[in-house]
Amino acid sequence: MKHGIVATLLALTALPASALDFDAGPIAGTLNTRISFGAAMRVQSRDERLVAKLAVPGQQDLCAADDCQSQTGDPAPNQRLVDARGAFSGVNEDNGNLDYDRGDPTAAIFQLRPKLDLLWNDWQFEASGLFFHDLVNVGFDETHADTRFQSAHSPRAGAIEHLYASGQRLGSLYVARSFDFDDHELLLKVGNQLLNWGEANLVQFNTLSEFNPLDAPVLGMPGSEPSQLQQATPLAVADLTLTDSLALEAVYQMAWRGAKLPASGSFLSSNDIAGRGSYAILGLGNYNEDPDREFRPAGLTGLISQSTRTIYIPGENFGAPHNRDEYGFRLNYLADWLNNGTEIALHYLHYHSRYPLVSGIAADASCTRDATQPGFVGAFIACQGFNAAFNPIGKEPLPVDTATLFLDYPENIQLYGLSFNTNVGSWALSGEYAYRPNQPLQILQSDVLFATLGPAFPAQDIPIGLNTVADPALLSALPATLAQPLQNLEQGLLGQLPGGAIFTLPGEDSAVPDFLSRYRKQTIKAGDYVRGYERLGVSQLTLTGIGTFANNPLGASQIVWVIEGAAMYVHGMPSRGELYFEGAGDRTHPSPGADGTGTPDGQPDTRRVNPTQMTKGFADAFSYGYRSLLRLTYNDLPGGITVNPSLIWFQDLHGTSPAPLVNFIEGRKLLISSVTIEFESDWTVGVNYQVFAGAGTRNRLRDRDNVSAYVAYVF
Numbered sequence: 052m053k054h055g056i057v058a059t060l061l062a063l064t065a066l067p068a069s070a071l072d073f074d075a076g077p078i079a080g081t082l083n084t085r086i087s088f089g090a091a092m093r094v095q096s097r098d099e100r101l102v103a104k105l106a107v108p109g110q111q112d113l114c115a116a117d118d119c120q121s122q123t124g125d126p127a128p129n130q131r132l133v134d135a136r137g138a139f140s141g142v143n144e145d146n147g148n149l150d151y152d153r154g155d156p157t158a159a160i161f162q163l164r165p166k167l168d169l170l171w172n173d174w175q176f177e178a179s180g181l182f183f184h185d186l187v188n189v190g191f192d193e194t195h196a197d198t199r200f201q202s203a204h205s206p207r208a209g210a211i212e213h214l215y216a217s218g219q220r221l222g223s224l225y226v227a228r229s230f231d232f233d234d235h236e237l238l239l240k241v242g243n244q245l246l247n248w249g250e251a252n253l254v255q256f257n258t259l260s261e262f263n264p265l266d267a268p269v270l271g272m273p274g275s276e277p278s279q280l281q282q283a284t285p286l287a288v289a290d291l292t293l294t295d296s297l298a299l300e301a302v303y304q305m306a307w308r309g310a311k312l313p314a315s316g317s318f319l320s321s322n323d324i325a326g327r328g329s330y331a332i333l334g335l336g337n338y339n340e341d342p343d344r345e346f347r348p349a350g351l352t353g354l355i356s357q358s359t360r361t362i363y364i365p366g367e368n369f370g371a372p373h374n375r376d377e378y379g380f381r382l383n384y385l386a387d388w389l390n391n392g393t394e395i396a397l398h399y400l401h402y403h404s405r406y407p408l409v410s411g412i413a414a415d416a417s418c419t420r421d422a423t424q425p426g427f428v429g430a431f432i433a434c435q436g437f438n439a440a441f442n443p444i445g446k447e448p449l450p451v452d453t454a455t456l457f458l459d460y461p462e463n464i465q466l467y468g469l470s471f472n473t474n475v476g477s478w479a480l481s482g483e484y485a486y487r488p489n490q491p492l493q494i495l496q497s498d499v500l501f502a503t504l505g506p507a508f509p510a511q512d513i514p515i516g517l518n519t520v521a522d523p524a525l526l527s528a529l530p531a532t533l534a535q536p537l538q539n540l541e542q543g544l545l546g547q548l549p550g551g552a553i554f555t556l557p558g559e560d561s562a563v564p565d566f567l568s569r570y571r572k573q574t575i576k577a578g579d580y581v582r583g584y585e586r587l588g589v590s591q592l593t594l595t596g597i598g599t600f601a602n603n604p605l606g607a608s609q610i611v612w613v614i615e616g617a618a619m620y621v622h623g624m625p626s627r628g629e630l631y632f633e634g635a636g637d638r639t640h641p642s643p644g645a646d647g648t649g650t651p652d653g654q655p656d657t658r659r660v661n662p663t664q665m666t667k668g669f670a671d672a673f674s675y676g677y678r679s680l681l682r683l684t685y686n687d688l689p690g691g692i693t694v695n696p697s698l699i700w701f702q703d704l705h706g707t708s709p710a711p712l713v714n715f716i717e718g719r720k721l722l723i724s725s726v727t728i729e730f731e732s733d734w735t736v737g738v739n740y741q742v743f744a745g746a747g748t749r750n751r752l753r754d755r756d757n758v759s760a761y762v763a764y765v766f
Contacts, residue, residue: 071766081168089273089761091158093151093318098754100637102145104137104336106196111339115199115349119337119662120645122351122554126655129645132337133663139336140497140638142197144751146328147313147320149194157318157757160185160272164279166222173229177244179222181279183272188216193316200341207316210327215268215314223283238290243283246302248381248398249470250481251593253678253701254617256406256712258593259398259468259485262286262302262379264310264405267326271319273739274761284308296385304377309367309460310405321751324364324456325407331456333360333504335497335639335662344452347440351554354543355437356449358507362456370410370459372403379466390473398468398485406711407458408493410583411503413575414454418446419509419556427519430509430556432529436536439543444532448556451507456500459583461491482594491584492621493633493710494567495669497640499583501565501660506577508563512658513556517544557658564642570630585630588622589712607683618675619708619715627669633710636668636749668749674706674715691731699723707749719746735763 070083099107105114113119119132138144151157166179189212192204212218225242249259263281270280285305292298313320315328324331332338338346344359379400386393418438422429430448431437438447465488472481519525520541529537548554568575575581595615603610624632631641640661643649647656649664682697701721708714722744727737738760743752 077171079170083166083168083765085162085164085166085276085763085765087162087164087274087761087763089158089160089162089275089759090156091273091318091757091759092156093153093755093757095754095756096153097148098748099136100138100748101141101751101754102137102148103141103197103340104132104135104139105199105339106141106145106149107135107137108196110135110137111197111199114337114339117350118348118352120350120352121657122556123548123552124555124655124657126646126657129655129657129662133644133646135336137336138637138748139662142332142334142336142338142340143323144321146193146316146323147318148754149196150191150316151318156187158185158271158273158759159187160216160274162272162274164222164276175227177223177225177227179224179283181220181222181269183216183218183220185216185272188212188317191216195340197340199339200343200345205342208327208329211314211316214311214327215271215317220266220269220279221283222279232291236292238288240286240288240290243285244288245278245281245283246286246288248379248396248400249468249483249485249593250472250595251483251615251617253595253613253615253680254591254593254714256708256714257485257487257490257589257591257619259400259466259470259483261400261402261405261466262304264308266311267313267319268311268317271313271317273759274737274763282308282311296387298383300381300383302379302381304402306374307372307377307403307460308405309371309407312407318757319752319755324409325458327367328364330361330363333362333451333454333500335660337662348449351544351547352449354439354540354547355434355556356447357438357440358447358449359452362452362454365455365457367407367458370407370457372460372462376463377402390475393471393473396468396470398466398470400466400468402464402466403462404460404464404491404711407460408491408584408711409456409496409499410459411457411499411581412455413503413505413577413579413581414452414507415447415450416506416577417448417450417509419448419513420506427513427515428525428528430513431525431537432533436533437540439536439539441539442536445536448509449507451504454500454503454507456503461584461586463489464491465489477599479597479599480595481597482592485591485593486588488588489586490589490712491586492589492670492712494583494585495631495633495638495641496583497638497661497665498565498567498631499581501563501640501642502567502575503581504563504660505559505565505568505575508559509556511558512561513558515544515554515556516552517541517548520544555658561656561658562660566630566641570625585625585632587624589619590622591617591619591714593617605683606685608686609684611680611682611684613680614677615679616675616677617714618673619706619712621670621672621709624670624672632670634668634670634707634749635713635716635746635751638668639663639665641665641669669707670709671706671717674703674708674717676701676703676705676715678702693729695727695729697725697727699725703746716746716749719750720744733765735765737761737763 169176227240251258315326338360418434419430422433438445470483644663645659647653703715722742725739
């Protein structure tokens with residue numbers, strides 16, 4: 052019953068329907084194959100504000116001497132980091148930006164898309180697939196501007212290549228049949244299929260259409276069709292006609308499918324962890340990229356700790372939900388008495404998240420937490436002299452690299468919805484309201500990280516000074532095995548610690564204070580699951596208008612204009628100061644910074660891991676924007692050519708939606724201009740220009756303008 056924009060767009064972009072028709076006894080079949088080649092190129096220079104600070108030319112060794120931290124209260128190293136160009140969180144977000152320069156090809160991809168339809172008596176069978184091979188991105192060597200712990204180029208991982216450069220996708224694979232059921236028609240459809248609910252389609256997230264998650268890698272392939280942008284999923288669908296104006300549809304999803312995110316390091320990727328990334332760098336701009344864990348702490352910290360700042364990310368299946376308990380119902384009603392016919396539908400869906408959120412497993416406990424005596428003495432004994440290169444028996448006081456971050460897919464989300472569509476003059480009007488009472492929303496990722504790292508720090512600050520280390524009473528009380536490590540530590544401190552100065556090993560609350568544990572009133576211990584999201588009620592209203600104009604001043608055979616607006620509201624979102632939610636842009640942490648930001652007196656405090664207080668870029672409770680598509684069609688040109696110029700315009704007007712539902716980032720704009728030319732001989736060519744603009748550094752794709760072209764043939 053849906054009169055949405057998807058069918059309209061597919062009809063507008065369909066290629067000539069040449070196909071192979073055949074009969075095999077009682078079976079009638081059609082084989083339709085589309086082959087295409089598309090290429091794309093980056094046309095915009097890189098914005099250094101969007102890459103890691105240590106990847107900005109000339110800044111690789113910015114923190115090499117001291118990790119841009121001081122354990123003695125000197126604010127200069129941290130201020131050096133704060134003043135440097137680049138993004139604090141860029142080290143885990145910039146691979147796609149660094150891999151392609153202006154003028155570089157970003158894709159040169161062949162696609163083969165066969166589709167088979169069979170009909171036998173009342174049974175229907177459909178199967179389709181996609182095979183692709185990208186000449187640019189197969190065997191691709193990634194570029195690393197930061198080469199302190201890695202070479203300038205390294206081969207891209209095979210798992211990432213398979214996701215978007217060379218592989219295949221299963222499309223539809225289902226059987227269907229209609230039955231007479233007590234004088235009512237019952238349509239059964241079982242297998243991999245597309246099933247669109249609701250009326251919103253230009254707005255991407257948080258709509259009523261949840262069965263078929265996005266395939267972002269295919270979205271970035273030049274020459275792809277709109278029908279490829281959603282994944283077919285294994286469903287059992289029963290559509291029962293109750294009366295001439297009432298129908299009930301019941302759906303059971305037989306296996307969960309998650310969204311395919313942009314491949315890590317691909318051109319349109321802005322997240323190095325998602326999309327099959329394998330590791331993350333801890334810290335907020337002060338640590339070099341280090342895939343093989345070669346880093347060791349500099350300065351005074353290096354005298355007691357050998358912990359790296361790289362953590363490995365478990366595979367995508369680690370946080371995947373169960374393959375059960377996903378189902379829904381839709382009741383469709385045709386109100387022929389309302390505006391000469393209005394379709395109204397009620398929706399209910401119980402499902403698991405299609406999009407990941409970042410959760411963690413808390414790091415191992417600092418060995419200092421096992422101390423039976425206070426201060427340095429207890430810590431030194433509990434840690435067996437600390438984990439230094441000169442001490443083979445020492446334990447680790449800062450095991451931050453034992454933390455785990457992973458992609459978490461929450462289960463059992465409830466969705467209630469209402470949709471309508473009708474016609475007014477030359478306009479088709481539609482809308483939907485979606486309400487999720489328990490939608491998981493991403494807590495600020497740096498806050499999840501701080502909560503995960505907490506146990507790896509001492510419970511309290513531990514001051515270490517030469518007077519303490521050289522105390523004869525301490526030396527006489529130590530086991531013989533710790534005498535030499537103590538002397539070695541003293542010698543190391545003599546070379547780095549000015550007379551009378553104190554080296555502080557910061558406690559958890561000083562180093563990584565988090566809002567998450569405070570909000571939940573919980574104490575996070577080593578190995579605990581740190582849930583990276585909160586469940587809140589979320590509403591979204593979407594309204595769509597589709598105007599069709601045959602008579603127009605542009606001389607087009609037809610003009611189609613689609614305008615869609617949407618607004619999202621989070622019910623009961625905690626106020627800032629209680630809890631912060633992931634929005635968009637560069638990220639430190641909202642706690643006071645080591646540079647003194649966020650404190651009443653503005654005094655620096657170098658015990659803090661946070662270099663400077665984050666004050667913007669958080670998610671908002673209310674956000675809205677609109678999307679528009681304008682398409683002109685010129686038919687029957689000389690040679691039987693049809694020309695279709697089009698413009699797509701997205702503008703986010705107010706607020707930033709919370710992850711993973713980032714529909715809107717205030718000020719962000721997207722323009723896609725394209726022309727397709729269709730020939731009678733079943734060939735089509737197209738050219739597209741894509742412009743990302745607005746929202747400053749909160750728009751991580753604002754420097755990825757690109758041009759693409761493709762040619763396709765259907766047989």
